[in-house]
Amino acid sequence: MKTKFFTIILSCFIATSVFAQANINNYKYVIVPDKFDFLKEKDQYQLNSLAKFLFNKQGFVAIMEGSDYPNDLVLNRCLALESDVTKDSGMFKTKLKIELKDCNGKVVYTSPLGESREKEYKAAYNLALRDAFKHIEAINYKYKPNENITSISTTSLPQVKNEVSEELAELRQEIQNLKKEKEAEVAVVKKPAVETPKVVVPQPKPVKNKPVKETTVIEGASNVLYAQEIENGFQLVDSSPKVIYRIKHTNLKDVFLVDGSSAIVYKKGDDWVIEYYSGATLKQEALNVKF
Known part of the structure; x- marks a missing residue:
């Protein structure tokens, strides 16, 4: 009975691994965020840099978020998976898991928890992340293009850029029109008020100073x-x-x-x-x- 139960569990694990491999293999890039939500600073404890290194080590093309993207990724963001590392609660263990999502935010893969009993944060996070990556290593990733992803049309991109340029031009024209309206309001001639006699007071001779160059500061x-x-x-x-x-x-x-x-x-x-x-x-x- 135990042998049969173990066989069923093993079969489910193998089927899950094969399914995950088939999905992950369809993506060419992995984007690593510059900060994980459970940390306070960007790349704290060099954990984001470590994740990028470990993805590259497993054969992925890992790219740090905010860096320059390859041309094919700029034209088709669906070529990349977005990675994240989340922390699970534990009293005596540090537990981390890796999550991969497609360009539509759908979860493609979630790793089992990687664990560490180290008390010092940097060492604990480092070891727990490496432990979680052992499950990704078992997938044996190898990029295999998928027509459903690579054939996403990018011909509309120039049209989008043109539309953005046109709308920016319209906004600038509106700004110019507003400026002209304000100038026209200032130029309206008001009926002069009755002037009161001015008392001429002798003014002291102005002291000539060197001209000061004005600088416009916002x-x-x-x-x-x-x-x-x-x-x-x-x-x-x-x-x-x-x-x-x-x-x-x-x-x-x-x-x-x-x-x-x-x-x-x-x-x-x-x-x-x-x-x-x-x-x-x-x-x-x-x-x-x-x-």
């Missing part, structure tokens, strides 16, 4: 700004905390309108930029925003 642009979610967008505050900007969502990803100003804030590469007109000159300033 408040908060050089400091770290923290994004706090509000209705229809975010407010960006400094460390005091003082609200520097209020930005509102648009139909474009990572593009916001600045509340009360004819300016926009958008993401350019890995940086955030505020764009506005100063006179007839279009200016850009980098923002250090933490979302």
